[in-house]
Amino acid sequence: MPQTMPCSTRHAPARLHLPTWTAAALLSLLGVTACKQEVVTHSRVPKSAEAPANPMGGAGGAAPMARPGMGNMPGDAVPPPPKPDARASLKWTLPTGWTQEEGGGMRFATIKAPATGKLEISVVVLPGTAGGELANVNRWRSQLGLPPVDEAGMATFRKQIQTKAGQVSVYDIVGDGTANSRMIAGLLLAADGSTWFIKMVGDAAPVAAAQADFVHLLETIHFD
Amino acid sequence: MTNSKVASFWNVLTSLKLAIVLLAMMMALVVACTLAQVDMGTNGAVNHFMRSFIVWWHPPGFAYSFPVFPGGTTVGLVLGINLITAQFRRLTLSWSKSGLWITHAGLILLVAGEFVSAMFQVDAQMAIEQGETVTYIERPKEVELAVLDTTDAKFDDVYSVPQALLRSGASIPVTGTPFTIKMHGFYQNAEMGNRGDGAPPSIATAGIGPSVAVKEKAAVTSDEATNSPAAFVEPVAGAKSYGTWLVSPILGAPQQFIHEGHTYVLQLRPRREYLDYAMTLKKFSHDVYPGTDIPKNFSSLVHLDNKTTGEQRDALIFMNQPLRYQGKTFYQASFGKNDTLSILQVVQNPGWLLPYISCALVTLGLLIHFAIVLGRSQKKRRKAPEAA
Structure with missing residues (x-):
């Protein structure tokens, strides 16, 4: 009767193909591991699927990972970026129909203008000279795909606006390519040593439409 | 033998x-x-x-x-x-x-x-505010470098470079774009602050990076702590370099450049997986026992909209009652923003x-x-x- 036979006599070890079993198990494991190779992926998603914050980029902005007031979830406890030491707050007068909200991270404020197309206005403050005027101008130019300029080249397209907060250097930069982007940026070196950037960036058409109001806003800036 | x-x-x-x-x-x-x-x-x-x-x-x-x-x-x-x-x-x-x-x-x-x-x-999460519609989940413990072509008015083309490739330190061809990403450093955890005038020069040459000081820190694994990853990346198209950029979720500054009329945004962010369906949070409820602050129940009433199958329905997710849909299980995990934000833990396990x-x-x-x-x-x- 089979059930009463001693185990050792039922199956001889040589018939069980030990190496085959072990090799099969290890190969399966290696095969499964090999399937997990990481590659660059592509997705085409509607605009609304992307996080609404910071569509235009540039310096500063709210941290998209940070969800303030959260409980104990991993990933939500991203501390805010360091706040620049701005001794005085910059103020300005908003054109009619424009709104603003307090910025997050290094961004001091985000200003919204009624416009059709991409347009964003940001106010960012950084301590010190923040790399200097030429480095920042070339940084903005590189964002629009333009080559860097030297001091003399920068001076040729700089405009100065005298305000109660001090002299503001204004740069109007139009990007190359078929879908033109444009940026108008004001740079103010404050008396306390910090540097303020008031920047409007977006598609060429809405930037042009908002240009006069933006320049007017720059003219009204003052320290509290 | x-x-x-x-x-x-x-x-x-x-x-x-x-x-x-x-x-x-x-x-x-x-x-x-x-x-x-x-x-x-x-x-x-x-x-x-x-x-x-x-x-x-x-x-x-x-x-x-x-x-x-x-x-x-x-x-x-x-x-x-x-x-x-x-x-x-x-x-x-x-x-x-x-x-x-x-x-x-x-x-x-x-x-x-x-x-x-x-x-x-795969463990991920969906953070969704009341009234908000979300079509993706994120893995909070992993990051990706997202190169977004935002030129189209209605759609974004998202090219995601996973963390494993970023760590390799090699040049990464971004298939579908003219770019190769040259890696100049990847930190799983880093401390960032404003870079003073006397600070050593930054690796970054473009974007906000030159103004930010980056110091690598030991990675943390505890549930309470979170890593702040950062990377220095240089997009190169043919012979043209667009500079070296500092990217990090903590900076919150997706930075952009323009190449041949196409606007590209660089973002280091939690690894994202786009779904074939959308989820809208209709209501989050945080019930307590009467007269106390002791939680009794957390629940999220979500609306599921699958344009592919035409399926549209509401689902109530609460403690120990997850929503199972298309191989993913959505658990009620956490909440925030004065009970207007719900965090769903999303688990995908083919062997569940x-x-x-x-x-x-x-x-x-x-x-x-x-x-x-x-x-x-x-x-x-x-x-x-x-x-x-």
Whole structure:
């Protein structure tokens, strides 16, 4: 009767193909591991699927990972970026129909203008000279795909606006390519040593439409 | 290897003693892993003890780590081989042993299920505010470099470079774009601050990076702590470089450049997976016991909209009542923003049914075996008086 036979006599070890079993198990494991190779992926998603914050980029902005007031979830406890030491707050007068909200991270404020197309206005403050005027101008130019300029080249397209907060250097930069982007940026070196950037960036058409109001806003800036 | 050595090894590999030792080792690992979660966090402890081939110990003050115990992967692998080989060696293929066959198969499936989970389970989360519609989930413990072509008015083309490639430090061709990303550094955890005038020069030459000081920190694994990853990346199209950019989720500054009329945004962000359907949070409820602040129930009423299948329905997700949809399980995990934000834990595990099936098999196998033994015993009893 089979059930009463001693185990050792039922199956001889040589018939069980030990190496085959072990090799099969290890190969399966290696095969499964090999399937997990990481590659660059592509997705085409509607605009609304992307996080609404910071569509235009540039310096500063709210941290998209940070969800303030959260409980104990991993990933939500991203501390805010360091706040620049701005001794005085910059103020300005908003054109009619424009709104603003307090910025997050290094961004001091985000200003919204009624416009059709991409347009964003940001106010960012950084301590010190923040790399200097030429480095920042070339940084903005590189964002629009333009080559860097030297001091003399920068001076040729700089405009100065005298305000109660001090002299503001204004740069109007139009990007190359078929879908033109444009940026108008004001740079103010404050008396306390910090540097303020008031920047409007977006598609060429809405930037042009908002240009006069933006320049007017720059003219009204003052320290509290 | 001689035949006697093969036979000896075979005897050890298929022995019941080995199975007992391996089960004892697994229990020791489970206890150590549970205790270590206090300091290492759930993921850190599980990776250290259970999802490793060897458990390493780093004595304080020493430069090296020492192997101190086989990891859960090794123990599980040997246990799996032991169960399979023992089954074929010790059990005859007969009806009288069917219960044991089924029980063994259940145990093998349990071990295999853990391997499937370790290899394929994906933990993600969906943060969704009341009234908001979300079409993606994110893995908070992983990042990706997203290169977004935002030129189109209605759609964004998102090219995602996973963390594993960023860590490799090589040049990464971004398939579908004209770019290769040159990696100039990847930090799993970093401290960032404003870079003073006298600070050493930054690796970054474009974007906000030149103004930011970056200092690498040791990565953390505990549940309470979060890494702040950062990377220096240089997009290069042909011979044209667009500069080296500092990217980090903590900066919150997706930075852009323009190449041949296309606007590209660079973002280092939690690894994102886009879904074929949209989820809208209609209402989040945080119920408490009357007169107290003691939580009674958390629930999210979501609306599911699948344009592909035309399916549209509401689903209520609450504690221990997840929504299972298209291979993903959405659990109520956390909340915030004065009870207007719901965090759903999203688990995708193709082997989630295996532990249930294995438990059912073990139960069934033991019942069958018990019935067979009982029947045999009663048969012997009936025969005994006849013999007397």
